[in-house]
Amino acid sequence: MRRLAVVVFNGASLGAMSFAFGVFEMASAFGELPDLDLKVVGGEPGTALRGGGLTVPVPEDLDAVRNADLVLVPNWRSPMEDPPEAALAALRAAHDRGARVAGLCSGAFVLAAAGLLDGRPATTHWAMAPLLAARFPAVRLDESVLYIDDGDILTAGGGAAGMDLGLHLIRSWCGAEVANRLAKGMVVPPHRPGGQAQYIESPMPELDEGDPVSETMAWALTRLDTALPVDELARRAHMSRRNYDRRFREITGAAPGTWLTHQRVIRAQQLLESTDLPVDEIARYCGFSSSAALRPHFRRQVGVTPVSYRETFGTRLGVPEPMLS
Amino acid sequence: MRRLAVVVFNGASLGAMSFAFGVFEMASAFGELPDLDLKVVGGEPGTALRGGGLTVPVPEDLDAVRNADLVLVPNWRSPMEDPPEAALAALRAAHDRGARVAGLCSGAFVLAAAGLLDGRPATTHWAMAPLLAARFPAVRLDESVLYIDDGDILTAGGGAAGMDLGLHLIRSWCGAEVANRLAKGMVVPPHRPGGQAQYIESPMPELDEGDPVSETMAWALTRLDTALPVDELARRAHMSRRNYDRRFREITGAAPGTWLTHQRVIRAQQLLESTDLPVDEIARYCGFSSSAALRPHFRRQVGVTPVSYRETFGTRLGVPEPMLS
Incomplete structure (x- = not known):
C-alpha cells in the first residue's frame, strides 16, 4: 500500500x-x-x-x-x-x-x-x-x-x-x-x-531615476546592440570603476558585465517572441556578433536554444499551426 | 459576457x-x-x-x-x-x-x-x-x-x-x-x-499466423535493417505481385512499401526511446542509409526530428535531469 x-x-x-x-x-x-x-x-x-x-x-x-x-x-x-x-x-x-x-x-x-x-x-x-x-x-x-x-x-x-x-x-x-x-x-x-x-517572464528592471548608476543602466538598455564597455558606463556616471561596480552590485546583485549579458539575452527572447527576424539579425540587435555567439549565453540563461525558444514562444512566425480552417 | x-x-x-x-x-x-x-x-x-x-x-x-x-x-x-x-x-x-x-x-x-x-x-x-x-x-x-x-x-x-x-x-x-x-x-x-x-504508441501489428501475406510481414519485421524489395516478399508468399499488393492492402489498408517505411520509423522510435545508440546507427538498424535518410520519413510520421524525439522520450540517454541529489 x-x-x-x-x-x-x-x-x-x-x-x-x-x-x-x-x-x-x-x-x-x-x-x-x-x-x-x-x-x-x-x-x-x-x-x-x-x-x-x-x-x-x-x-x-x-x-x-x-x-x-x-x-x-x-x-x-x-x-x-x-x-x-x-x-x-x-x-x-x-x-x-x-x-x-x-x-x-x-x-x-x-x-x-x-x-x-x-x-x-x-x-x-x-x-x-x-x-x-x-x-x-x-x-x-x-x-x-x-x-x-x-x-x-x-x-x-x-x-x-x-x-x-x-x-x-x-x-x-x-x-x-x-x-x-x-x-x-x-x-x-x-x-x-x-x-x-x-517560462520565466522578464519584466523591465525597475530603475531609480535619480541614481547615476541606474541612469547608466537605463541608457545601456537603449543601446544593447552596441559593445557597452563597463569603463564607459562608469565614466558616464562620473564614478571610479571600483565604486561603479560596488554600487551596481548593490542595486542588481550582479556585476555590470553579467547584468548586461542577462539583459541582452532577455532582449533576444523578446525579439524571438514578437518578430520573425532571422536569429543572426536578432543576435546583432542584442550586441552579439552572430547567432553562434548568442547561442551559449541564451542556452545557459533560458535553458533551450534560440530556435527552440522561437518554436515554442514565437507569436509572429509563420509556424505550421495545427489547425485546419 | x-x-x-x-x-x-x-x-x-x-x-x-x-x-x-x-x-x-x-x-x-x-x-x-x-x-x-x-x-x-x-x-x-x-x-x-x-x-x-x-x-x-x-x-x-x-x-x-x-x-x-x-x-x-x-x-x-x-x-x-x-x-x-x-x-x-x-x-x-x-x-x-x-x-x-x-x-x-x-x-x-x-x-x-x-x-x-x-x-x-x-x-x-x-x-x-x-x-x-x-x-x-x-x-x-x-x-x-x-x-x-x-x-x-x-x-x-x-x-x-x-x-x-x-x-x-x-x-x-x-x-x-x-x-x-x-x-x-x-x-x-x-x-x-x-x-x-x-505521442502515439505504436503497438506491434497483429498478424494472422496462417495467412501467407501476414507471414511475410512478420518475416519482414525481423529484417527491417535490410532492403526488403516487395517483389521478394511476394515471391516468399508464392503470390503474384499484383495479388500480393491487393491482399496486403486488405490487411493493412496500405501499400507494402508504405507499410514497411511506417514500420521502419516505428522501430527507430523504439530504439530512440530505449537505447543510447547514435542516430546514424539506429537509422541503419531500421533500413535507412543514414540519419539524413531517416529524418524526413521520421518527421513526416512522428511530427518531430529523431533528435528532438529522443530528448523528450528517451529513457536511457544521459539527459541532464532537472534534479539535484
Whole structure:
C-alpha cells in the first residue's frame, strides 16, 4: 500500500487538480499503481475547492497527512500568509515518521513555513521565487528547474511542473517505460527539455531615476546592440570603476558585465517572441556578433536554444499551426 | 459576457479538470477575461466528478448548454456507449443558435454522436481514433494534430491537448501576448511543436499466423535493417505481385512499401526511446542509409526530428535531469 495524501487549502482551484494529482489518477486508471491509496484532504477546517461555479468541500484530515508515505502540497493561497500551524505540525510529523514531502508551485511555501526546506535545494513557481527567497533565506532556491528530488523532500515549479514531478515519481516507482506510456496517454512529454527557466517572464528592471548608476543602466538598455564597455558606463556616471561596480552590485546583485549579458539575452527572447527576424539579425540587435555567439549565453540563461525558444514562444512566425480552417 | 459551459458526465475525472478548463480559470485569475462566465454543468442527471477519494455532484443544467457561447465537452466515459439524447439535443440546439462547440479527448465522441462532426475535420485522443473512425465514418479524422479549429466546431486530442486548444482560444480572443503570458504562468508551452503524432504508441501489428501475406510481414519485421524489395516478399508468399499488393492492402489498408517505411520509423522510435545508440546507427538498424535518410520519413510520421524525439522520450540517454541529489 502506497498512501498518498494531497493536502489542499481553502479556495484551491479545481482547475489546477491535474497538476496536483492527475498523473497518479491516470496511473491508477492504467492499472499501474494497484497499491495506490490516493486521498485529497483539507489542510484546515472549512476547506473547499472552487472553480467553474462549483464549491467542493474537502474535510480536514490531518491524520491522513501524518500517516501518508508521500504528502503532496499542490498550492498555498498567498505567499505572504502563514499556513495553519496544525497543518505544518502534521507535515513535520509525517516527515519525522519517514514520509516524503513534496511542495508544488506555491505549495513550496507551506514546506518552507514548516521548516522542511531549511538548507535544502528547492524550487517553486518562478513568479514567486523572489518572495520565497526573501521570506525563507535558508532555502537553497533554484527557480530554473522544473522540479527537484532531494530524497525525502521534493519540490516542483509552477503549474504544469507538478505533472513533471509526478511523472518523475512514477518513473522511479514503475520504470521509464511505464512513465513514457502514461505520458503518451496524457499527451504530455515525459521529459521536458530546458527546465522552468524558459517560462520565466522578464519584466523591465525597475530603475531609480535619480541614481547615476541606474541612469547608466537605463541608457545601456537603449543601446544593447552596441559593445557597452563597463569603463564607459562608469565614466558616464562620473564614478571610479571600483565604486561603479560596488554600487551596481548593490542595486542588481550582479556585476555590470553579467547584468548586461542577462539583459541582452532577455532582449533576444523578446525579439524571438514578437518578430520573425532571422536569429543572426536578432543576435546583432542584442550586441552579439552572430547567432553562434548568442547561442551559449541564451542556452545557459533560458535553458533551450534560440530556435527552440522561437518554436515554442514565437507569436509572429509563420509556424505550421495545427489547425485546419 | 462570454458564456462558457463545460459539460461533464457522470464519473468524469477530477484530475482531468485542468485539461478541461484550467486555462480559462487561470485567464480569469489573471484578469484577462473579465466578461467570462464559466460554468461546469452535468450532462445527465446524477452526474458526479470523482477522484482522490472525493465525489463532487454536478447538477444537470442543459439550459446552460443551450444558452452558452462556447460549449466544451472534455470527455465521455466510453467510446462504445451512446451519450444521453437530451445532452445531444442541447448541443445541437446550442450549435443551431450559433454557439461554438468543442470536443476534447473522448469528448469528440459526444459531438460525433450529435452529428456535429459529419463531414468536418476533427481530432480526438490518438488511442481512440480508430474507434471513432469505425463508429463515425463521416468524420474527416486527423489524429496527428493537437487540435483543430474548424470555426463553429473545435476538437482537441487527448489529455493535455485540451490545454493547447484552450490557449488557442485565448490567443484568438486576447492576442498572442496574453496567451504567452498565461502559458508562462502555467509553465506550459504556448505552442507545442510536432502535434499529437509524436505521442502515439505504436503497438506491434497483429498478424494472422496462417495467412501467407501476414507471414511475410512478420518475416519482414525481423529484417527491417535490410532492403526488403516487395517483389521478394511476394515471391516468399508464392503470390503474384499484383495479388500480393491487393491482399496486403486488405490487411493493412496500405501499400507494402508504405507499410514497411511506417514500420521502419516505428522501430527507430523504439530504439530512440530505449537505447543510447547514435542516430546514424539506429537509422541503419531500421533500413535507412543514414540519419539524413531517416529524418524526413521520421518527421513526416512522428511530427518531430529523431533528435528532438529522443530528448523528450528517451529513457536511457544521459539527459541532464532537472534534479539535484
